[in-house]
Amino acid sequence: MNVRRRICGLAVLLSLLAAVGGAQDKKREAQLRTVRGVVADKSDSPLSGSVVFLKNVRTNSVRSSYTDDNGNYRFSGLDPNADYELHAEKEGAKSPTRTVSSFDSRKD
Structure with a gap:
């Protein structure tokens, strides 16, 4: 018992x-945070199949994702206390790198 x-x-x-x-x-x-956006060419046409790279500046870890048919990408589960660098590549072309700051408090 x-x-x-x-x-x-x-x-x-x-x-x-x-x-x-x-x-x-x-x-x-x-x-946790989410970063999402659209990859487009100079005439604002969406670029499907682009590779988007997201680098955590603190840890140097890099995640990547392909854009969908409408040029959309999304990274979720991100540390809200880290800064990230983001750029896209397609067929040898590379976008300028953008920084997503931990101080950016906009919600998803």
Whole structure:
């Protein structure tokens, strides 16, 4: 009987820890940022299939993504306390690098 109570108590404890951990994950997710935009040529026509590079200036880690048919790109799950450098490339051409600052508080 003691073993059964301990198992029951452990199951309840694990459930509570999972609930608290899940709430913390949601809070953390809410604090993460998203960068999105459109890659276009000089005449403002969207450029599909461009590669967009996003570099975390603090860690030097780089993420990349292809633009969709409308030239759209999106990076999510970004650290709100880091600055990022962003540029696009297509067929040997490279856009100027832009900086996304951690001080930019605009919401997604």
